[in-house]
Amino acid sequence: MTTMTMAKALNEGLRRAMEKNKKVLIMGEDVGKLGGVFRITDGLQKDFGEDRVIDAPLAESAIVGTAVGLAIRGYRTVCEIQFDGFVYPAFDQIVSQVAKLHKRSDGVYTMGLVIRIPFQGGIGAIEHHSESPEAYFAQTAGLRVVSCSTPNDAYWMIQQSIEHDDPIIFCEPKSRYWEKGDVDLESPPQGLFEAAVRREGTDVTVIGYGSSVKTMLRAADTAAVEGTSLEIIDARSIAPLDLDTMARSLEKTGRLVVVQEAPHMASIGSEIVAELSERCFYSLRAPGLRVSGYHVPYPPSRIEEEYRPSVDRILDAVDRVMGAES
Amino acid sequence: MIGEELVQLLTPEGERIAHSDYESTLGSDEIFGLYRDMVIIRRLCNESTSLQRQGQLALWAPIQGQEAAQIGAGRALAPMDFTFPTYREHGIAWCRGVPPKDMLRLFRATSNGGWDPQKYRHSVPTVVLGNQALNAVGYAMGVQRDGAEEAVMAFFGDGASSQGDVLESFVWAASFNTPTVFFCQNNQWGISTPMSIQSKIPLYHRAHGFGFPGIRVDGNDVLAVYEVTKRALESARVGGGPTLIEAYTYRLGAHTTSDDPTRYRIDAEVEVWKHRDPIERVKSLLVREYHVKAAKFDDVTVEADALALELREDVLAMDRPDPITMFDHAYAAPHPLVDEGRREMMELGVSAGAHS
Numbered sequence: 310m311t312t313m314t315m316a317k318a319l320n321e322g323l324r325r326a327m328e329k330n331k332k333v334l335i336m337g338e339d340v341g342k343l344g345g346v347f348r349i350t351d352g353l354q355k356d357f358g359e360d361r362v363i364d365a366p367l368a369e370s371a372i373v374g375t376a377v378g379l380a381i382r383g384y385r386t387v388c389e390i391q392f393d394g395f396v397y398p399a400f401d402q403i404v405s406q407v408a409k410l411h412k413r414s415d416g417v418y419t420m421g422l423v424i425r426i427p428f429q430g431g432i433g434a435i436e437h438h439s440e441s442p443e444a445y446f447a448q449t450a451g452l453r454v455v456s457c458s459t460p461n462d463a464y465w466m467i468q469q470s471i472e473h474d475d476p477i478i479f480c481e482p483k484s485r486y487w488e489k490g491d492v493d494l495e496s497p498p499q500g501l502f503e504a505a506v507r508r509e510g511t512d513v514t515v516i517g518y519g520s521s522v523k524t525m526l527r528a529a530d531t532a533a534v535e536g537t538s539l540e541i542i543d544a545r546s547i548a549p550l551d552l553d554t555m556a557r558s559l560e561k562t563g564r565l566v567v568v569q570e571a572p573h574m575a576s577i578g579s580e581i582v583a584e585l586s587e588r589c590f591y592s593l594r595a596p597g598l599r600v601s602g603y604h605v606p607y608p609p610s611r612i613e614e615e616y617r618p619s620v621d622r623i624l625d626a627v628d629r630v631m632g633a634e635s
Numbered sequence: 636m637i638g639e640e641l642v643q644l645l646t647p648e649g650e651r652i653a654h655s656d657y658e659s660t661l662g663s664d665e666i667f668g669l670y671r672d673m674v675i676i677r678r679l680c681n682e683s684t685s686l687q688r689q690g691q692l693a694l695w696a697p698i699q700g701q702e703a704a705q706i707g708a709g710r711a712l713a714p715m716d717f718t719f720p721t722y723r724e725h726g727i728a729w730c731r732g733v734p735p736k737d738m739l740r741l742f743r744a745t746s747n748g749g750w751d752p753q754k755y756r757h758s759v760p761t762v763v764l765g766n767q768a769l770n771a772v773g774y775a776m777g778v779q780r781d782g783a784e785e786a787v788m789a790f791f792g793d794g795a796s797s798q799g800d801v802l803e804s805f806v807w808a809a810s811f812n813t814p815t816v817f818f819c820q821n822n823q824w825g826i827s828t829p830m831s832i833q834s835k836i837p838l839y840h841r842a843h844g845f846g847f848p849g850i851r852v853d854g855n856d857v858l859a860v861y862e863v864t865k866r867a868l869e870s871a872r873v874g875g876g877p878t879l880i881e882a883y884t885y886r887l888g889a890h891t892t893s894d895d896p897t898r899y900r901i902d903a904e905v906e907v908w909k910h911r912d913p914i915e916r917v918k919s920l921l922v923r924e925y926h927v928k929a930a931k932f933d934d935v936t937v938e939a940d941a942l943a944l945e946l947r948e949d950v951l952a953m954d955r956p957d958p959i960t961m962f963d964h965a966y967a968a969p970h971p972l973v974d975e976g977r978r979e980m981m982e983l984g985v986s987a988g989a990h991s
Binding site: 334368370373375378379380381402405413414415416417418419421450451453475549552 | 719746747748751752753758759761763766768769770771772773774775776777778779780781787799800803804806807810963964965966967968970971972973
């Protein structure tokens with residue numbers, strides 16, 4: 310067990326994946342000498358060469374579109390999209406080719422590629438640098454979407470994603486890049502598509518992913534002081550969802566709050582509430598609630614903390630599901 | 636209409652014409668082989684149009700007029716080269732050995748692909764305009780990393796030449812010097828959109844701006860297409876980088892069987908291009924220069940008719956797939972939502988034959 314930041318854990322995970330498999334490549338804007346704008350790929354080009362850590366011209370559709378061709382040729386490319394708001398030029402390639410070529414080729418092509426996207430807000434950035442586009446990808450059959458919330462998960466999930474034969478959208482909570490945590494370099498904590506119970510509780514199941522998980526844990530601390538016990542679940546996999554783990558918790562608590570930075574319309578949170586309502590209907594003691602970003606373009610970052618789900622807003626939802634029966 | 640920089644080795648009348656950089660390297664048997672390919676693919680294409688009109692295909696994208704562009708390029712390819720087609724590359728598919736019936740699975744709406752792309756080294760069709768150009772460049776980047784002497788060909792048309800993906804693929808190919816040959820069939824029309832809206836300069840000039848050679852070839856001259864493509868592929872295989880070939884041709888038929896070209900272009904234009912027919916051109920050469928007898932041409936017609944009949948029978952025998960197969964290969968690894976859907980369909984008792 311060692312301690313490192315999430316950024317370093319991702320870097321180490323990428324390094325280990327590249328050491329294990331010579332077909333693993335990294336491609337993105339500024340990923341070489343600079344090490345990426347967040348330094349996630351720091352030092353990798355120096356150690357693995359320009360053929361394996363490719364500084365791309367600035368065109369996201371091409372970063373993904375050429376990774377598709379590389380996948381057909383047997384390479385596994387980790388594409389770095391510099392910021393969430395810049396992934397949209399690649400949307401066509403992701404939806405039309407990445408997601409569909411395995412099917413179109415009757416299983417002949419393996420679309421083993423990973424698209425890393427630093428997502429969510431909280432870093433005081435300008436527009437297009439703080440978005441939560443995960444639902445766009447989750448709705449596309451053929452893709453999988455995951456998100457890490459701890460350095461240990463970052464280290465292991467990036468390796469598991471690279472090894473996986475399906476294309477994976479890998480959402481990294483950029484506001485947590487510099488927070489440290491324990492990393493077990495020996496063995497992975499669990500499967501890539503399994504949710505994790507981060508804190509056990511009895512009154513309310515609170516589910517989220519990415520940067521929201523830490524906010525949820527803080528909310529659980531505060532709630533505990535007030536005498537309410539929250540069970541905190543990190544979804545980890547956004548598509549598919551580990552509904553079994555979530556349902557087990559909800560059967561116990563009977564109350565559900567889902568937290569996400571994306572607006573709630575047609576969101577991951579909506580899907581979790583719908584699925585769990587169907588599965589756990591007779592255990593529910595209150596309607597499931599979503600704590601989300603508002604249905605507005607991501608605001609100027611001076612007011613982003615009023616947009617992002619906060620401890621207060623989570624606790625307000627907790628109060629509502631707790632009060633629904635009284 | 637046709638610029639002077641057009642590479643042409645045969646006039647529309649089938650007479651040889653000298654070019655400063657290119658000369659035909661093919662003998663009579665090989666030229667006759669190209670003729671045979673073109674006759675067969677036109678016949679199969681006509682049969683497919685008929686099948687669509689008879690309700691047996693959902694759609695068909697004809698290639699009449701573009702046979703020389705496709706057969707010339709297709710026969711210039713080496714076995715280990717890899718090709719990325721659109722939905723109209725039937726002539727290329729033929730040259731790569733894809734069985735004609737497999738070309739029609741997409742249009743019979745029984746598959747989104749139709750053949751094993753690794754077996755024929757011919758990728759599955761790309762319907763979204765221009766996507767495949769980037770995929771081809773990526774594949775070529777893999778070829779570079781493997782140290783292989785293989786070329787990769789990306790096919791697209793004048794319409795897709797306006798797509799960002801095609802232009803991005805030019806940037807990538809130039810920057811990384813990839814072994815890619817971009818083969819643009821300029822058939823003058825993107826459904827109803829004329830070339831004059833797509834580009835203010837000849838398309839092949841664009842390559843120069845991206846830093847690699849572009850060349851315009853008479854797309855109705857199979858000998859010229861063959862030589863130009865062959866040289867571009869050879870250059871790509873040995874590190875010479877990308878080339879853009881603009882095969883200047885004409886779509887004699889409709890965009891697809893859903894299109895009505897009489898709404899946007901005049902008959903006189905079509906008539907002009909009918910006189911440049913790629914098959915008649917090479918047939919004239921074969922008669923004049925090689926004294927090929929009528930019986931030999933007739934044999935090809937008979938062979939093409941037989942293949943068309945076989946295609947018809949194959950297509951008519953092509954049943955709708957078992958609906959449960961929609962769950963196959965959606966993902967490489969098991970997925971709970973796919974499993975759930977499959978289970979639900981099985982419980983409903985849906986089978987291949989039952990539909991309303």
